[in-house]
Amino acid sequence: MATHAAIQMVAQRQPLQLAQVPTVEPGDGETLVKVEWVCSTPLDLHQADGGLGTTYPNIVGDSIAGKIMKLGPNVENLKVGDKVFGFGWRSQKERAAQEYATYHQNLLGKIPSGISYQEAVTVPNNFVTVFHALTKDLDLPLPWPQPEQAPERASDPILYGYTNLIGTASKAHHAELKSFDATAVFDYRDPDIVPHIIAAIKPSQTPAIPFILDCIGSKSGSIEPISKIAQAGPTVAVLLPVIVRDSTVEEVPIYDMDPKSHANWAKDVTVRGVRTHFYLQDEFFATHLQPVVMPYMLEHGIVKPNRQRVVQGETFRDRAQNALDILRRKEVSGERLVWRVPDGEE
Numbered sequence: 001m002a003t004h005a006a007i008q009m010v011a012q013r014q015p016l017q018l019a020q021v022p023t024v025e026p027g028d029g030e031t032l033v034k035v036e037w038v039c040s041t042p043l044d045l046h047q048a049d050g051g052l053g054t055t056y057p058n059i060v061g062d063s064i065a066g067k068i069m070k071l072g073p074n075v076e077n078l079k080v081g082d083k084v085f086g087f088g089w090r091s092q093k094e095r096a097a098q099e100y101a102t103y104h105q106n107l108l109g110k111i112p113s114g115i116s117y118q119e120a121v122t123v124p125n126n127f128v129t130v131f132h133a134l135t136k137d138l139d140l141p142l143p144w145p146q147p148e149q150a151p152e153r154a155s156d157p158i159l160y161g162y163t164n165l166i167g168t169a170s171k172a173h174h175a176e177l178k179s180f181d182a183t184a185v186f187d188y189r190d191p192d193i194v195p196h197i198i199a200a201i202k203p204s205q206t207p208a209i210p211f212i213l214d215c216i217g218s219k220s221g222s223i224e225p226i227s228k229i230a231q232a233g234p235t236v237a238v239l240l241p242v243i244v245r246d247s248t249v250e251e252v253p254i255y256d257m258d259p260k261s262h263a264n265w266a267k268d269v270t271v272r273g274v275r276t277h278f279y280l281q282d283e284f285f286a287t288h289l290q291p292v293v294m295p296y297m298l299e300h301g302i303v304k305p306n307r308q309r310v311v312q313g314e315t316f317r318d319r320a321q322n323a324l325d326i327l328r329r330k331e332v333s334g335e336r337l338v339w340r341v342p343d344g345e346e
Contacts, residue, residue, distance in 0.1 A: 006098035007320040008057040009048045013252065016048075016060065016324065018317040024093040024102040026072030031103055033084060037117040038096045039063040040311070040323040040337040041125050048324055049247040050255050060320055061096025062089045064103075065111065065121035066341075075105050077291060083117070084108040086290055087124035089277055097320050099341060109290050112299035119305035120298070122336040125276075127294050127303060129239070130213075132279040137237035137272040138211045144284075144293055166197065166209065173334045188221070194228045207234040214238040218246070219262045227263035233270075240273040247328055311339040 002023040010017050026032045038061045046052040065085040086108040088094030093102040111120045134140045167177040168188040177185045186193050201208045216222040217239045230236050241255035260271040280286040297303045313319035319339040
């Protein structure tokens with residue numbers, strides 16, 4: 001069997017290692033992708049330092065950009081040579097940090113013309129997470145194709161949401177959020193952020209903010225402050241895991257999967273944990289979200305790539321380790337860490 005190079009987590013908080021793994025031939029509906037770029041995410045750190053949902057050895061990463069090299073039977077909308085991007089996680093053959101990955105066609109979209117690999121690879125993880133959280137956990141309709149009429153409650157206040165968007169970020173990112181038509185933006189480092197948000201809403205309805213999406217999931221940094229805002233019946237969706245104690249160079253992390261238990265919520269607040277990896281349970285999303293909706297929205301500017309920070313390193317393994325170390329040291333904000341898989345010049 002043919003093999004290729006991959007970067008593996010081999011034990012909790014241990015250095016990443018280069019290994020040779022089988023190159024899996026594409027089966028029914030599958031493709032073999034030559035991986036060009038990888039995007040590192042906080043989940044990489046959760047798995048490497050906290051062992052979250054991980055059996056070692058585990059290949060790093062879940063978002064790729066690359067080129068189709070081979071097709072299995074019954075692949076309908078992709079061809080050899082297509083440049084693609086996607087989010088995969090279900091088995092080692094779909095993991096990102098390897099020279100070749102075997103993906104089902106429904107987990108890949110064609111990269112639109114004018115979008116580079118390093119731009120495209122920042123999109124899939126975020127894109128799938130947001131669509132799944134809004135539809136599954138906040139019960140908001142996101143019909144496709146986009147209807148002529150706005151969906152019900154499109155103007156309701158929401159922390160990250162429809163047309164009445166209230167955002168929280170460090171001041172360095174306020175201008176960017178406002179460029180996305182945020183109604184109001186607040187500094188999450190402000191010790192008085194809770195009364196400032198409440199004062200700005202000037203509620204004319206109950207609940208004042210009916211939908212809240214917590215993209216951080218930090219017990220002290222986001223969940224506890226949100227619990228003071230979430231009054232009179234809203235729905236709160238929290239990206240899992242709950243970070244009880246974050247990973248640092250000195251300390252191992254502590255995680256939990258129950259956001260309801262980590263704050264004094266009002267009794268009428270609905271709190272749900274977002275489990276992005278279950279998005280395929282939605283029949284429409286399973287066949288359309290990544291191959292159809294994602295590339296269309298990127299091509300038409302409805303979504304845009306994150307700002308990228310290209311992680312350098314002499315070797316494939318060095319780049320993967322450097323990206324993980326940057327996440328551990330908390331040296332990244334408002335940008336995605338991206339890095340090339342092949343060694344040498346592009």
